[in-house]
Amino acid sequence: MNIVLCGSMKVKDKIFEVKDILEAKGYNVLLPEECIKGLPKKIASRAHLDRVIDSNNQIILIVNSEKNGIKNYIGANTFAEIAFAYYYNKKVYLYDDIYEPYKDELEGWGVIPLKKDFIKLK
Numbered sequence: 744m745n746i747v748l749c750g751s752m753k754v755k756d757k758i759f760e761v762k763d764i765l766e767a768k769g770y771n772v773l774l775p776e777e778c779i780k781g782l783p784k785k786i787a788s789r790a791h792l793d794r795v796i797d798s799n800n801q802i803i804l805i806v807n808s809e810k811n812g813i814k815n816y817i818g819a820n821t822f823a824e825i826a827f828a829y830y831y832n833k834k835v836y837l838y839d840d841i842y843e844p845y846k847d848e849l850e851g852w853g854v855i856p857l858k859k860d861f862i863k864l865k
Contacts, residue, residue: 746864747773747794749824750806750838751816755779757808761838765804768861773800788820795824796831802864803828805854806838817842825854836864 746765750758752775762772773794777787795803805825810816815837817825822845828835829852837856841849857863 744802745771745773745800746802746804747800748804748806749775749791749795749821750808751810751818751821752778753810754806754808754816757838758806761804761806764861784820788823792824792827795827795833801833803833803835804838804857804864805835807842808839815839815842817845822848825849825852829853834865 748758748762758774758779762774765772775787775791775794777790780787782790794800803824805817805821807815807817807821810818817837825835826848835852835854837849837854838859840856840858841854855863
């Protein structure tokens with residue numbers, strides 16, 4: 744099963760950590776490679792959105808770790824990826840908990856907070 748990881752590049756170390764954990768559990772993990780490589784935002788965003796909406800990738804996992812003292816952080820680009828995933832009927836999970844500023848949308852779209860518990864991942 745393919746899992747696409749999304750999240751702020753400020754927490755890319757955590758993204759790599761989550762990738763390693765999931766691969767050890769037997770998942771095929773896809774990263775926002777173009778973002779990690781530092782390609783221009785226009786190119787990187789489009790490439791990763793293509794990965795998010797690809798029909799072979801049914802699970803989207805948002806690595807929403809603390810960023811600059813903000814718990815469960817989700818930035819604008821990651822929120823856009825969640826919206827695309829929702830529109831394309833993907834299962835969307837949060838690594839941590841609900842990000843309060845987007846609570847209504849996240850709950851309304853059925854996004855599932857794992858609270859770091861991968862057992863809930865299906």
